[in-house]
Amino acid sequence: MMGIERFPEAKKDLRRAILHKDRGFAVRLTPNGSTRHVKVANLDQDCLAASIPNSSQGFILVEREHLEQRVQISDTDSSITISEEASIRAIEMIDAEISGNKRLIAKWRNKLAKGFAAFGYSLRRISRNPPKSRREKRLEEEVRRLQKQINRDSGTVIEMQIAGLIPMNSRPPIPLRNIHQMRYGCDWLSIAWKNDKLHLFFIESNLTTTDSVPSLTKNEARMRDAIRRGDVKVRYFHHWVDQDGKMHWDR
DSSP states (O other): OGGGGGOTTTHHHHHHHOSOTTSOEEEEEOOTTOOOOEEEEEEOTTSSEEEOTTSSOEEEOOOHHHHHTOEEOSSSOEEOOOOHHHHHHHHHHHHHHHTTOHHHHHHHHHTSOTTGGGGSOOHHHHHHSOOOOHHHHHHHHHHHHHHHHHHHHHHHHHHHHHTTSSOOSSOOSSOOSSEEEOSSSSSEEEEEEETTEEEEEEEOOOOOSSSSOOOOOHHHHHHHHHHHHTOOOOOOOEEEEOTTOOEEEEO
16 A cells, blocks of 8 residues: 555554455554553545544645645645645545534535535435445546646647657747746746746647647636737735744835
């Protein structure tokens, strides 16, 4: 089980103790000075997420660099990057824990931003779909792995073209000398000066194996349409922290 690699000190003992490779782990707490081990959570087989029984809460794996790169969105809250795989795994585990518990289902739904529930995972998916067999789960995992490989290989081709390592079929209509990878709304941002004007070129790159034009996601189409309409406001901020630790956002 690859998940135990996340626990270097215990992985040897864990590997010897594992009886079912396709099942997860029970998380137990041992208070200091006590010999009693109390089960408090369930951890999935890849050790990405843990669910707390009789609760709509859970724990999720996060990388150290993502904590360092967190974005403060209010005086008390910050936003961090979490892998989509870990997020989905946590949702599935928590939903399985509270399936049938109307009070806990209503509790987490009431905390959602207005209108957000329509886009999230719903417990109704679980009630509509019967439990899957072990073979079906293995097949789904293999499909996901192959799809990730395809996406990774496709992305590599595009990245090598952008970097100039693989020639393009024709000359691009925009300069690619100063290009930056984007994480939201598009794949690349090309920055260029023409005379004294700053030009920003937002690029979405796709590779298709058919004759049809690749579709855009909702966010990609929204960004494209806003730029085409001219509904864009550009602001420049200087963010810095002084010797007393005070944060500044100068315009």
